[in-house]
Amino acid sequence: MTGANAEPTSDTGKTAAVTGATGFLGTHLCERLLAEGWDVHALCRPSSDRGRLAGSSVEWYVGDLFDGPTLRSLVDGADAVFHLAGVGLWSADPDTVRRVNRDGTANVLEACRACDGDTGRLVFTSTAGTRRPRDGDEFADETDIAEPIGAYQEGKAAAERLLDRYARTGGGDAVTVHPTSVFGPGDESFTPQLLAMALEPTMPAHLPGGLSIVGVDDVVDGLLLAYENGRSGDHYILGGENLTYEAAVDRIADHADGTAVRSRVRVPATAVRAAGPVAETVGAVTNRHVFPFSRGMARLATSRLFYTSRKANRDLGYEYRPLETHLPETIEWYRKEVRG
Numbered sequence: 061m062t063g064a065n066a067e068p069t070s071d072t073g074k075t076a077a078v079t080g081a082t083g084f085l086g087t088h089l090c091e092r093l094l095a096e097g098w099d100v101h102a103l104c105r106p107s108s109d110r111g112r113l114a115g116s117s118v119e120w121y122v123g124d125l126f127d128g129p130t131l132r133s134l135v136d137g138a139d140a141v142f143h144l145a146g147v148g149l150w151s152a153d154p155d156t157v158r159r160v161n162r163d164g165t166a167n168v169l170e171a172c173r174a175c176d177g178d179t180g181r182l183v184f185t186s187t188a189g190t191r192r193p194r195d196g197d198e199f200a201d202e203t204d205i206a207e208p209i210g211a212y213q214e215g216k217a218a219a220e221r222l223l224d225r226y227a228r229t230g231g232g233d234a235v236t237v238h239p240t241s242v243f244g245p246g247d248e249s250f251t252p253q254l255l256a257m258a259l260e261p262t263m264p265a266h267l268p269g270g271l272s273i274v275g276v277d278d279v280v281d282g283l284l285l286a287y288e289n290g291r292s293g294d295h296y297i298l299g300g301e302n303l304t305y306e307a308a309v310d311r312i313a314d315h316a317d318g319t320a321v322r323s324r325v326r327v328p329a330t331a332v333r334a335a336g337p338v339a340e341t342v343g344a345v346t347n348r349h350v351f352p353f354s355r356g357m358a359r360l361a362t363s364r365l366f367y368t369s370r371k372a373n374r375d376l377g378y379e380y381r382p383l384e385t386h387l388p389e390t391i392e393w394y395r396k397e398v399r400g
């Protein structure tokens with residue numbers, strides 16, 4: 061038996077507290093922790109779908125990031141706190157996005173502080189989006205801190221500053237990881253969009269620009285390595301292969317063989333950029349989210365956002381695998397669960 065209900069291979073005797081456990085990345089992390097013999101305590105909202113973790117040995121703490129007493133009992137005595145809960149612009153308005161990512165993180169830190177040294181290392185999942193390559197550079201690293209674009213990056217950047225302060229002057233032990241675009245089964249946003257671009261006759265177009273694609277299992281490795289080997293106060297990019305959209309879509313189509321769409325049109329960068337101001341206006345007038353959400357994000361969607369994970373490799377022992385490694389399981393999931 062595999063997955064959340066499999067027997068652990070050993071017992072670490074350690075407890076992990078996880079926020080965001082019911083999300084894409086959190087579910088994969090919890091499955092790995094259980095398989096490695098951790099006790100897993102996880103936050104979920106009353107409305108959360110526990111998905112593949114339902115019926116597992118996860119001990120649930122029902123509440124949210126704004127429920128101090130529940131957060132305190134979640135982290136109290138935990139050897140590791142993995143704070144993954146967050147929200148993106150697809151699912152909430154900008155104020156909520158900023159508040160959940162920034163103030164929600166402040167509340168997790170407050171809960172750890174209140175436990176007075178009885179809580180182990182906090183590993184915070186931010187985003188690579190708070191970094192961008194400098195003009196003329198091909199890749200961004202941890203030092204390339206960028207002016208945030210939009211509420212999501214603003215919230216994450218503010219949360220990172222709180223973490224840094226907690227680790228450097230607040231006496232806490234905390235590490236920040238920055239995943240790039242995470243690919244794998246169970247994702248409701250990026251993965252099905254990328255697969256649709258490669259596989260669906262109704263989506264014969266791809267975006268200009270490029271991105272770093274990392275398999276979800278590689279990010280889980282990175283989270284555990286950051287816990288074990290990271291230096292408190294440090295930041296680590298957890299990236300994967302840097303690919304243009306065109307190359308990514310071609311490689312997926314090649315792998316899927318035969319069933320894929322072969323003649324795709326690249327959406328011109330000027331068209332995506334022109335859509336930015338329109339989306340901004342529609343959003344302001346109708347209170348509905350239209351992608352790209354703003355001019356700044358239209359610029360991002362057409363750029364090459366490439367990242368290096370050299371620091372995580374050197375200091376943590378982090379390694380990522382090529383896109384093809386992740387395709388069989390992910391395409392099978394997409395065809396079964398997304399396309400039905």
Ligand SMILES: NC(=O)c1ccc[n+]([C@@H]2O[C@H](COP(=O)([O-])OP(=O)(O)OC[C@H]3O[C@@H](n4cnc5c(N)ncnc54)[C@H](OP(=O)(O)O)[C@@H]3O)[C@@H](O)[C@H]2O)c1
Binds near residue numbers: 144
């Ligand atoms: N996926 C990526 O490509 C990517 C890349 C870089 C960074 N990240 C970061 O990695 C983390 C996990 O991403 P993901 O893709 O797994 O996201 P996801 O699938 O959207 O999951 C988000 C999780 O956060 C929880 N959550 C949201 N608001 C909450 C609140 N107010 N109180 C408590 N829990 C709340 C959700 O609970 P419900 O189940 O109740 O909704 C869910 O468990 C996020 O912080 C994200 O910003 C993701």
